[in-house]
Amino acid sequence: MNLALKSPAPRSGILDIAAYVPGKEHAPGVAKVHKLSSNETPLGASPRAIEAFQKAAFNLERYPDGQANALKEAIAAVHGLNPANILCGNGSDELLGLLCHTYLGPGDEGIVTEHGFLVYRIQITASGGTPVTVKEREERVDVDAILAAVTERTKIVFIANPANPTGTYVPVEEVRRLHAGLPTGVLLVLDAAYAEYVRRNDYEAGLELVSSNRNVVMTRTFSKIYGLAGLRIGWMYAPRDVVEALDRVRGPFNLNAPAIAAGAAAIGDQAFVAAAADHNNTWLAKVGHALTDIGLRVTPSVTNFVLIHFPEEAGMSASDADAYLTSRGFILRAVGAYGFPNALRMTIGSEEANEGVVAALTEFMGRK
Numbered sequence: 001m002n003l004a005l006k007s008p009a010p011r012s013g014i015l016d017i018a019a020y021v022p023g024k025e026h027a028p029g030v031a032k033v034h035k036l037s038s039n040e041t042p043l044g045a046s047p048r049a050i051e052a053f054q055k056a057a058f059n060l061e062r063y064p065d066g067q068a069n070a071l072k073e074a075i076a077a078v079h080g081l082n083p084a085n086i087l088c089g090n091g092s093d094e095l096l097g098l099l100c101h102t103y104l105g106p107g108d109e110g111i112v113t114e115h116g117f118l119v120y121r122i123q124i125t126a127s128g129g130t131p132v133t134v135k136e137r138e139e140r141v142d143v144d145a146i147l148a149a150v151t152e153r154t155k156i157v158f159i160a161n162p163a164n165p166t167g168t169y170v171p172v173e174e175v176r177r178l179h180a181g182l183p184t185g186v187l188l189v190l191d192a193a194y195a196e197y198v199r200r201n202d203y204e205a206g207l208e209l210v211s212s213n214r215n216v217v218m219t220r221t222f223s224k225i226y227g228l229a230g231l232r233i234g235w236m237y238a239p240r241d242v243v244e245a246l247d248r249v250r251g252p253f254n255l256n257a258p259a260i261a262a263g264a265a266a267i268g269d270q271a272f273v274a275a276a277a278d279h280n281n282t283w284l285a286k287v288g289h290a291l292t293d294i295g296l297r298v299t300p301s302v303t304n305f306v307l308i309h310f311p312e313e314a315g316m317s318a319s320d321a322d323a324y325l326t327s328r329g330f331i332l333r334a335v336g337a338y339g340f341p342n343a344l345r346m347t348i349g350s351e352e353a354n355e356g357v358v359a360a361l362t363e364f365m366g367r368k
C-alpha cells in the first residue's frame with residue numbers, strides 16, 4: 001500500500017453518526033415567518049441581559065474568565081448552591097458531550113430512551129461508546145425499562161426531564177427510584193433544559209439528588225426561558241469529582257465574555273423569567289385545548305412545546321401539515337428522527353403565532 005496516498009480517517013464509529021439537524025428557519029416566499037421549530041422563547045431576553053451584552057462589547061480584546069466565576073456566582077445565588085459545584089458550558093450541548101468524552105470509551109454503554117434528545121446518542125457514539133436505546137411507555141421515560149437495560153458495561157444514563165420532543169416528565173419519586181436502582185458507578189444525567197417551565201408539584205429538576213449523591217448531575221440551559229440561545233450558555237450542577245474531571249477536558253475559555261456577562265444579568269432578573277413562564281402556561285393550555293378540539297392528539301406537555309400527532313387513519317400526514325403550515329409562514333419541527341414520523345413539534349410562541357397555527361391547522365383538518 002502506498003502510505004503517501006492514504007487519507008486521514010475518522011475514528012471508527014464517527015461516520016456512522018447521523019449529524020444533528022437543527023430546526024428549519026425559512027419559509028420560502030412567505031413574508032412573515034414564525035419560527036416555532038427550536039423551542040426558543042417568543043419573548044426575547046431580559047433587557048438587563050441585553051444591556052450587559054452590549055457593555056461587554058467594549059472589552060473584546062480580553063480573554064474571558066476561564067472559570068466564568070461571575071456567572072457561576074449568579075447561578076449559585078439564585079438556586080442556593082455552592083459555586084464550586086457548578087460548571088458552565090457553551091450551551092448544555094457542550095456539557096452533554098464533555099460528560100460522554102470524560103466517562104465513556106470503547107466498550108462502554110450509555111443508556112438513552114426511545115424518543116430521547118438526539119445529542120445523547122451522538123455524543124455517546126463520538127466518545128467511542130455504544131448507545132443502548134430503551135423503550136418508553138406512552139411517550140414517557142420508563143424507569144423499569146432503563147433499569148432492566150443496565151449491564152456491567154453501563155457507564156452513563158441520560159434522561160431529559162422534562163423530555164424533548166414529547167414534553168412529558170418523570171415525577172421526582174420515579175427519578176429517585178431510578179437512581180436507587182443504578183449501581184453507584186453509573187452516572188445519571190438529568191437534563192433539565194425545560195425545568196423553568198414546569199408547574200407540577202411532583203417535579204424536581206434534580207438539585208436535591210445531585211446534592212446528596214456522587215453519581216448524579218443536572219444540566220440546565222439559558223437557551224430556552226432566558227432567551228439566550230444565540231449566546232450558547234449551559235450549566236451543570238454536579239459533585240466536585242465530576243466538575244474537576246470535566247474541568248480537565250473542556251476548552252480553557254469555553255464561554256465567551258459577553259455570554260458570561262449576559263447570563264449573569266439574565267439569571268438576576270427572575271421577574272422576567274416568571275412573566276415568560278406565565279405566558280407559556282396560558283398558551284400551552286390554550287393551544288393544547290384548541291388542537292384537541294379539532295381532532296388532533298397532543299401529548300400532555302409541561303414544557304414550552306407540544307407534540308402534535310396527525311391521524312394517519314384519516315389520511316393526514318405530518319409532512320402534508322408541515323408543508324401547509326410552512327406555506328403560511330409557520331415553521332414547526334418534523335420529528336421523524338425521534339421516532340415520530342407522523343407528528344410535528346410546535347414551540348409555544350407569541351399570541352399571533354399560536355393563534356395562526358391553530359387557525360391554519362383548523363383549515364388543514366377541514367380540507368380532508
Ligand SMILES: Cc1ncc(COP(=O)(O)O)c(C=O)c1O
Nearest residue numbers: 091092093160164193221223234
Ligand atoms: C432536552 C434538551 N437538552 C439540551 C438542549 C441543548 O440546549 P443548549 O442550547 O443549552 O445547548 C436542548 C435544546 O434543544 C434540549 O431540548
